[in-house]
Amino acid sequence: MTASHSENAESGEGTQDEASAARPTGSVKDHTKVSASQPTVLDNGTCPYCAAVFGDECPGTKEHVVGRRFVPKGKMAEAWNLIFQACEKCNGLKADLENDISVISMHVDPTGIEPADAALMRAEIDRRATKTLSRNTRKPVSEGEKPLVLKGAFGPATMTFTLNMPPQVTEKRLFDLACFQMLGFFYFLTYRPLDRRGNWWGDGFHPLLAVRRSDWGNPVIRWFEEITKHRREILHVQTAAGFYKAWIREMNDKPNLWAWAIEWNQGLRLVGFFGDEAEAITLGQSRPTIKTKTIHNDGKRIIRMRAETAVEPSDDHLFDMIND
Helix, strand or coil, X not given: CEECCCCCCCCCCCCCCEEEECCCCCCHHHCCCCCCCCCEECCCCECCCCCCECECCECEEEEECCCCCCCCCCXXXXXXXXXXXXXXXXXXXXXXXXXXXXHHHCCCCCCCCCCCCHHHHHHHHHHHCCCCECCCCCCEHXXXXXXXXXXXXXXXXXXXXXXXXXXXXXXXXHHHHHHHHHHHHHHHHCCECCCCECCCCCCEEEEEEEEEHHHCCCHHHHHHHHHHCCCEEEEEEEEXXXXXXXXXXXXXXXXXXXXXXXXXXXXXXXXXXXXXHXXXXXXXXXCCCCCCEEEEECCCCEEEECCCCCCCHHHCCCCCCCCC
């Protein structure tokens, strides 16, 4: 793992794992140093997620922003992570989100678009999927979703289709976990050792999209990449042998708005903003519209489909490190 910390970072090729961080405000002197292969540990006195002050009635518990079991076994060994204290409630909520999302995010895309480590992830799924419950079905992740049966009339005949789907996660749960991780990183970026606390952004968390690998080239992702590619990067993390990636960038012309992106287990990407709600809404209104087609509507349930757009590795630049 490599780490870069200056505002005018030298260009060059890095190793597979890398992390750099600078405070959202302040000079070069305020930049935060991170180890190349060891976690950063904060001695914080407040919960980075909910701002609770630790004490006898609210003890702190050890928390890893990138859960050790969130990535394939052994991938966090000698890799950078952010460790601090969090309240028991927030720690438990985040751990529950990580439990099934971790396994589901490792599922190799059924379209056949596979990452380089597909075999490793299949082995990890085989090891964990029967023991991990889907929060959607309350059954082991290995059993997938309940088959979807669609019926429709085609002339004088009635046809029935059964769709078997891989395990799913609601967007809300995906975005909730992303929010926890971004809260932790922002707290780190603004952490003041003498006060034993960091800051929280104003307004709210504004996710745009969560997509599987087969759709990493869709118009919204490409639009997001384009409007953020020249922004000042204040955090860039690529750890766990590439199974976890994240960045935060300042939207320079909007001082209270930041953009963020996350990739989990080479299978899921999430992007969005946090901070000034009005600015986030205005910016979001300029994003392209993705067309969908309704394939089922029985008055109780509506199912829409849309074409997915893959991205060629040579054209995939969302997680390229920005050198100021």
